[in-house]
Amino acid sequence: MGTNGWYDTDTGNTLSILVRSKDFNVVLDAGGGLHKLDRYADLSKPTVIMLSHHHLDHLIGLHQLARFRFKDKVTVVGIMGTHAALHDLLRDPYSVPLGLIPYNIEVLEVREGVHERPFTFHSRLLFHSSPCLGYRLELDGRTIAFCTDTGPCKNTLELARNVDLLITESAFRTGERSDLWPHLTPEDALEIKKESRAKRLVLTHFDAYKYPTLRDREEIEERYPGQLMVSKDDMIVKL
Known part of the structure; x- marks a missing residue:
């Protein structure tokens, strides 16, 4: 639904991915792309929104929750502190307060495990x-496996071990590195795929400043044919 990192541009909305399963709508992060959810999801099913962290490009779409008409339970999964973060974001004068959204939302805070x-x-x-x-x-x-935002680390390998699909980020261009604001390059992501033996790799969360056009993304696929897919808003991947 949304594949940008940092901010919305003509290339796409900020990050939000829908996984449609038999029993659930699973939403991976809730950036600006979340507004498209009712185009693609069956809102009669339970919906689970899984937040990676609390940077705005990963949860700003939650201010749109009041417009959806879910017919079943909505669960928001996130790191410890997610309940407080949602109350900070979804409150007057910034948005419809969490307590006034017209359906039940459960917040499930989780640790590693x-x-x-x-x-x-x-x-x-x-x-x-x-x-x-x-x-x-x-x-x-x-x-x-859904691994964003991150620099290279052991835990990405553990999560991606032998998965059918690895969804990870490519906020950085080739050769970039930052210990203060860690992200991945396309080559970092390919190395994770190789070491973890993930079957397929999809790149997303392209920094809107560093990848200003879709052509910038397409060049990655051309450089590494058959080894990965670059995501674009509204793209569908079947498993």
Whole structure:
């Protein structure tokens, strides 16, 4: 739904990915792309929104929650402190307050580990400028790893081990590095895929300043044909 990092541009909205499973709508991060959710999701199913961390480009779309008409439970999964962060964001005068949204929202704060509710998933801390969780999901007999925002770290390898699909970021261009604000390059992501033996790799969260056009993304696929896919808003990947 949204594939940009940092801010919305003509190339796309900020990060939000929908995983459609038999029993759930699973939303990975809630950036600006979240406004498209009712185009693609069956809102009669339970919806699980999994937040990696609290930077605005990963949760700013939550201010749109009041317009959706979910018919089943909504669960927001996130790192410790997520409940307080949502109350800070979703309150007067900035947005419709969380308590006035016209359906039930459960906030589930998690630490590192294996969790069985609302479905089986693993969570591990990533390497970023603020606390950030990566996830490994087990849905409909498939495994998906979602690792953003992060620099290279051991936990990305553990989450991605032998998964059917690795979704990770490429905020940096080739050769860039920052210990103060860690992110991945395309080559970092490919190395994670190789070491973890992930079957498929999709890159997302392209820094809107560093990748100002879709052509900038397409050049990555041309450089590494058959080894990865670069995401674009509204792209569908089947497992």
